[in-house]
Amino acid sequence: GDSVTQMEGPVTLSEEAFLTINCTYTATGYPSLFWYVQYPGEGLQLLLKATKADDKGSNKGFEATYRKETTSFHLEKGSVQVSDSAVYFCALNLQLSGGSNYKLTFGKGTLLTVNP
Amino acid sequence: KAGVTQTPRYLIKTRGQQVTLSCSPISGHRSVSWYQQTPGQGLQFLFEYFSETQRNKGNFPGRFSGRQFSNSRSEMNVSTLELGDSALYLCASSGVGAGKSPLHFGNGTRLTVT
Numbered sequence: 001g002d003s004v005t006q007m008e009g010p011v012t013l014s015e016e017a018f019l020t021i022n023c024t025y026t027a028t029g030y031p032s033l034f035w036y037v038q039y040p041g042e043g044l045q046l047l048l049k050a051t052k053a054d055d056k057g058s059n060k061g062f063e064a065t066y067r068k069e070t071t072s073f074h075l076e077k078g079s080v081q082v083s084d085s086a087v088y089f090c091a092l093n094l095q096l097s098g099g100s101n102y103k104l105t106f107g108k109g110t111l112l113t114v115n116p
Numbered sequence: 117k118a119g120v121t122q123t124p125r126y127l128i129k130t131r132g133q134q135v136t137l138s139c140s141p142i143s144g145h146r147s148v149s150w151y152q153q154t155p156g157q158g159l160q161f162l163f164e165y166f167s168e169t170q171r172n173k174g175n176f177p178g179r180f181s182g183r184q185f186s187n188s189r190s191e192m193n194v195s196t197l198e199l200g201d202s203a204l205y206l207c208a209s210s211g212v213g214a215g216k217s218p219l220h221f222g223n224g225t226r227l228t229v230t
Contacts, residue, residue, distance in 0.1 A: 034218070043120070043206050043221030044159075089159065103172075104149075104219075108158035 002027045006090045006107035013080055013114050021075040021110050023064075023090035031092040033057075033066050033073040038087040038109070047075075047088070080114045087111050118143065120222035122207050128228045134195040137225045141188050141209030147171075148190040149219060150182060153204040162205075165190055194227075202229045 007022040025031065032051045036044040048057030053068035062077045073090060090107040121140040129135050141148050149172075150162040161174035165184035182192045188209075194201055204226050208219035 036221075041223065043122075043208070043223045044219070045221065046218040049218065104161065106159040 002031070002092065002094055002103060002105050004090050004092055004105050004107035006088075006110055008108075008110070009087075010111040010113060013112070015082055015114055015116050016079045017114075019075070019077040019080045019084075019112070021088055021090075021112070023073045023075065023107060025071050025073065025090075025092050027071075027092055027094055029094050031094040033064070034091040034093065035062070035064055035073070035075050036089040036091060036106075038089065040086070044089060080112070082114045082116050085112055085114045120207055120209050120220050122205075122222035122225050124225060125223065126226045126228075128230065129197050130230050131197055131199060133197050134193065135197060135227060137192045137194075137205055137207075137227075139190045139192070139207030139209075139222060141190070141207075142220055145209035145211050145220070146188055147210045148184055148188065149208045149210075150190070150192050151206045151208065152176075153206055153224070154202075159206070162192065197229045199229050202227060 003026045005024050034049045035047040037047045038044045047062055048059040050057040050066035053066055056065045064073050064075045066073055087109045089109045093104045123138045139148055147166045149164040152160045152162055162176055162180055163170055163182050164172040168184045179195045184190045204224045206221050206224045208221045210217045210219050
C-alpha cells in the first residue's frame with residue numbers, strides 16, 4: 001500500500017547548520033507531496049508542497065524537490081534557526097480513481113531541535 | 117480569518133466513559149477531517165466529512181464516530197473509552213475537500229483516559 005518513510009529523529013543541530021530530513025514514499029499512482037510542521041502545543045501547518053515530478057516547493061528558507069526517479073521528497077534548509085525547532089511531517093496525497101476519494105498518508109514525524 | 121478551533125483543549129476521562137470533541141472549521145470550508153496522534157503510531161486518519169456526509173473513513177473501530185452539521189462544524193465521539201484512546205485528536209479543514217486542497221489544522225484536543 002501507499003506509505004511514507006521519513007528519517008527517525010530526533011535531529012539536533014546548532015544554529016546556522018544545514019538541515020536535511022529524508023523522506024521517501026511508495027505510491028501506486030501520482031501523488032502530491034507535502035511537508036507539514038508542528039510547533040510545540042500546536043496543530044500541523046503546511047510548510048510546502050509539490051504536485052508533480054521535478055516540482056520544487058519552498059517556504060521560509062525550506063525547500064524540497066519531488067524526485068519521481070528516487071521516490072523522494074527530502075526537506076532541506078541551508079541555515080536553521082532556534083525557531084525552527086519543531087516536528088516535521090512528510091505526507092503524500094493520492095487521488096484515487098474518480099470522484100473525490102483520496103488518501104492522505106503521513107510519515108511518523110521527525111523532531112528537530114536547534115540549539116543556540 | 118479565524119483558524120480551526122477545537123474544544124476543549126484538554127480532557128480527562130475514565131475507562132468506559134464516552135467523550136465528544138468539537139471542531140469549528142475555517143469559515144467557508146466544507147471539509148473536516150479528524151486525526152489521532154500518538155507517539156507510537158504517529159498521525160492516523162479517522163474520517164472526513166464534507167457537506168454533512170462522511171466521505172472517507174480510516175481503520176478505527178465503530179466506537180469512533182463523527183458527524184458534521186449544516187454550518188460545517190463537526191463533532192467526534194468516542195464511546196466506551198479505553199486506555200489506548202489517550203491521544204491528541206486533531207481536526208483539519210479544507211476548502212473543496214481534503215483531497216484537493218491543503219489541510220488547515222486546529223491545535224487539537226488532548227484526551228487522557230485513566
